[in-house]
Amino acid sequence: DIVMTQSPDSLSVSLGERATINCKSSQSVLYSSNNKNYLAWFQQKPGQPPKLLIFWASTRESGVPDRFSGSGSGTDFTLTISSLQAEDVAVYYCQQYYSTPSTFGQGTKLEIK
């Protein structure tokens, strides 16, 4: 199984500042035949299901604010929130869907400083 490791486990950022969450996979999730990274990012607020933010490592889901961006390739990925808003307080997960079983990172809890 591909192990997904996020860092940090928790993050405290001031409103309007940049937040960066990292995700590392134990093996590459880049599919060479289509040059796509099978990596997604989710946001989960308390009592709610996860919400898809980013797929193919850098494609923003429809309706997701453009302050959210994803980058990286192969085994190292980053979710960046360019200017933190109060409503961004949540737990963030990365996920690989390159191979079965699909696996998630352990989550990063984002709070306001």
Add this chain to the structure above:
Amino acid sequence: ELQVVESGGGLVQPGGSLRLSCAASGFTFSRHWMHWVRQAPGKGLVWVSRINGDGSSTSYADSVKGRFTISRDNAKNTLYLQMNSLRAEDTAVYYCVRWEVAGAFDIWGQGTMVTVSS
């Protein structure tokens, strides 16, 4: 509106059985692979199982293999998860999730809680 709605959760004793259902609407259900993902209280997300569009191919996490069965009824736009020989460690919120081939796990239900306890 594109949505999936889970039902069937509840309290069950260890060794018992439960069947979860997931009703899909707003999209062509048969064209999509579907998944179950669970989340134990206060813990992270864990993939459980998936099924392809016509139900001919399934896959399971090792932790549930041989105990859980995923199935679907495309005429009823409904996904199922039959859970047998339940254990305390199966206690979790179970989410039904749509796989969009052009994207990822894009539509999640609100989840249904399964509690395994005596």
